[in-house]
Amino acid sequence: MTTEIDGKQTGVLDRSRLALQDDFLRAAVRFTADRLRGKKRIATESLGNWETWRERGMQIRSHTVANLDYYLAQFTENVEAAGGHVHFADDAAEAAQTVMNILMEKQARSVVKSKSMVSEEIGINHLLEEHGIEVVETDLGEYIVQLARETPSHIIIPAIHKNRRQIKDLFTEAGGENLTTDTKTLTAFARNTMRNKFLRADVGITGCNFGIAESGSVVLFTNEGNADMVTNLPKTHIVLMGMERLLPAFADLEVMANLLPRAATGQSITTYMSVITGNRRRGDIDGAQEMHLIVLDNGRSRQIGDAKMQSVLNCIRCGACLNVCPVYRQIGGHAYGSVYPGPIGAVLSPVLNEGEKYADLPYASSLCGACSEACPVKIPLHDLLVHLRQRHVEHGHTKTMERLAFRGFKVAFSRPNRLNLAIKMARLGQKALVRNGHIESTLGPLKGWTAGRDAPTVAKQSFHDRWRTLQSELQTQHNHALEPKAERGGDVE
Structure with a gap:
């Protein structure tokens, strides 16, 4: 991606050079990546047969993507049968405008959000702020990067690059008084702030870890419980979902519920797994009165049928590939210049956005293959990176x-x-x-x-020269061994 640094157009190489000068960033990323990788190893070993689980996860995701038209139709029908409203968006702009249309219809002035990479992809926060609508990220890490006016630098841990002093300064500017760098003090401020936002929000916006086609249910994995507040307290709930994030049945969710938390954070199971099916029904004590589901394409459908690239849609957004990548380890997430950092971002961003904008990202890799080995659904990321480099050359983007x-x-x-x-x-x-x-x-x-x-x-001396010399020496020794002893001056009886 080309952005500007000091008024100059830059790519991933220039941004990487800047990141390499940030000693704290590099130390923080290394520390967290090592910790997550260690926890993942323990969690996968305790599960047993990890490779069997990976294979099953890959089969489920590959089958779903290969039959996405069928499962999308089934999912849509069941969401609507449960009282939900389904909207399809071809691109990021259409998805963002659909959100705006819903908010305008509800005359909403306050929005709370749970963590969603799709919401970052469509840039919804900026659009809402431009229209004077208050929007607040309720995930702690997302809240921190929102206050810093930055994008997440990790799929799972958005504020991996921030220390407690920086967070204290951000919270103080946001209205915190007498704050210290003590973790409990900082989290207490965030908790109190969020409580007030939850209680007066008009609309809640979430992402979607998985949609269950057989029931029309939306599944959310969280560790802070904020998603439950976002989906239950506001009267209107908007779900942003990439079109590929489906599972055929609840039986498949068992596999993902074991793969995702272990690969992402090394947990045996995520703290909260919320399953939402349609609007609040008579007799329910919680739930939104109205649910809108926005299904985003934004370049995803172009990969279906592509023998090389279709497997990228299998991604479950666990971030495991980031934690093992030697390049991400050194430069962090912002150097990628994309919503999706790391190896998955180096593949996903160029295929979702054709052209030169992200064409240099596949080169931000050592091609060591660690990402492919770490992926819980066995996406061959290093092969895809090589293919994208080839495509980059064929399209004439090289210097x-x-x-x-x-x-x-x-x-x-x-x-x-x-x-x-x-x-x-x-x-x-x-x-x-x-x-x-x-x-x-x-x-x-x-x-x-x-x-x-x-x-x-x-x-x-080249190898071929050394080989010829060696052959000559061996031939001389062989000839010498075949000579009669008399000719070599040996004893004669």
């Missing part, structure tokens, strides 16, 4: 010098004699750059490599 360099490689590698000549020229040309046995360069095409690591030198 002129890069294209020329690879044309040069093609010429050199197409003929053995050309390759040998190129190696000899490189061996001579490197002499001015070699220091202490490796290449050091702050200029030219090598500077990006040598700024952070040692570049290897071209060997004094």
Whole structure:
């Protein structure tokens, strides 16, 4: 993604350089990622047969996405049968406008939200604020980044990059008095603030972890209980759901209820799992009087039928790939410039937004494959990253010098004699750059490599030359062994 830093257009590389200068950010991300990864290991080992669970999760998600038209129709029919209203949005702008239409109809002036990546994707907070509607994030991490006017830097832990001093300053500016950096003091302020917002909110907005097609139910996984307040206290409840977030039946939810919390936070089970089916019915003691479900496409349907990319829709937004990624570990989430950071963001953002905007994100990866191994539904993320790089090249988004360099490689590698000549020229040309046995360069095409690591030198002798020499030596030894002893000057009886 290209954004501006000091008035200049930047991409993921420039943002990464800035992130690498933030020692606190890097330490905080490493600490939290290590902690989550350790907890996940313990939680998955205690479950047993983790790979079997992963395989079943992959099968459920792949089947659902492959038959998404059927399950969407079934889900829609059951939501409406339970009294809910279903709206389909082709893109982010249509989804945001649908939310606005509902709020205008209800004459809403106050909105409370539970954590939702789709709401970030469509930028609903900014739109509501522009129309003078108060909108408050009720998840603690989301509330912190909202006050900081930032986007989440982690799918599960939005404020991973903030310390207690920064949070205290944000809360003080928001109206907190005599606050300290004590965790209990800060959470007490947030809790008291949220309680007042819950009680007077006109509309509640949530995301949707899973929609159950057979019943039209919406399932929410949370650890703070705020989603229950958002869905029950306001009279109107709006659900924002990516079109792929369905499960065929409640039996499939058992698998996801074991996979998601373990992969995300290392919990055996999430603290709150709320299942909402339609509007409040006669005799119910809680629940919204009216529920609206907005189903977002925004580029998702383009991936269906694509043999390479369809599996990205299997994602259950656990964030496990972020916790093992060596690139995310060093630069955090904001360097990706996208709502979705980490390996899943490096795949999802370019496919949901065609063009050059996020075309550089697939290069923000070492292709080590750790993300694919961590994914609880076995999305081959490293393969998808390679495919997107290939697509990036085919669409002509690479720089002129890069294209020329690879044309040069093609010429050199197409003929053995050309390759040998190129190696000899490189061996001579490197002499001015070699220091202490490796290449050091702050200029030219090598500077990006040598700024952070040692570049290897071209060997004094190529493998093929060494092989020919070895073959010659072996042949000489063989011939010598076959000579009669008399000819070699040995004893004769």
